[in-house]
Amino acid sequence: MKEQKQSFDQVLERRGSNSLKWDNLADPQMIPMWVADMDFQVMPEIQEALHKRAEHGIFGYAGPDDSYRQAVCGWMQRRHQLEISPESILYSNGVVSALKTAIQAFSSPGDAVAVITPVYYPFYRAIESNGRKIHPLSLTLKEEGYVLEDSELEKLDGATLLLFCNPHNPVGKVWTEQEQQKIGAACLRYGVKVVSDEIHG
Structure with a gap:
């Protein structure tokens, strides 16, 4: 199959298409940026594969x-x-269900589960709904962007698990290799397992 180029210039009207992102706006002038929902068509190769699968005509469990x-x-x-x-x-059927499963597998009720805050709100719910405690490490906004200070990494002491998000949602921080190594070293030092959500990668 010849590779086709994706167009990021084509504007598609999503309103009226049962779009959770676009069809529930209080003000039609608003630009919804609250959900990771693409506003560009998928690659032609993906559409072709879906068409081919649809032509089979039988849609059982897979x-x-x-x-x-x-x-x-x-x-x-x-x-x-x-x-x-x-x-x-x-x-897994999704990132949030995978987080919940990982929390159940790698920690026990009452354990402290670390998150780097602010973070995508279902992280908090996944921790609390499984009877664990939220153990926050706070990002600091500096001139160069969001930073996780060394003093925050010391707070990993006492945690069982770190739910890591890269790129970080919602601040958009892409963790550098050096930052990831520093976080990894702190997790090794304190015996903290890491569950890494990289869906935006």
Whole structure:
């Protein structure tokens, strides 16, 4: 299949399309920026694959197969130079359900679960709804952008788990390699497991 280029110049009208983002505005002049919902069409290759699947005509239950796992492994190798095994890939219906599952798997009721604040509000709910305590590490806004001070990293002492978000939602911070190494070193020092939400990556 010949690779096609994506157009980011085409403006698509989303109002009236049952769009959660665009059809519920109190003021039609508002620009909704509260949800990660694309306003550009997906790549033509994706549309073609969906059309091909729709032509089959039977829509039963399905799950991830070997081709899915191989695609994920290939992506991680090409984009991040990470060698992962297909057997290590688990499937979730969404980031929030994955966070809740990870909290249940890697901590116990009453444990402190660290988050770097401010953070996407379902992180807080995922922690509290599982009987864990929110353990906040606060970002500081400086001239160069949002920074996690070394003194905040020391607060990892006593936490069981860190829910990490990269790029960080909602401030849009893309953590540098040096920052990630510093956070990782602090987690190793205090025995804190890391669950990393990289959906915006």
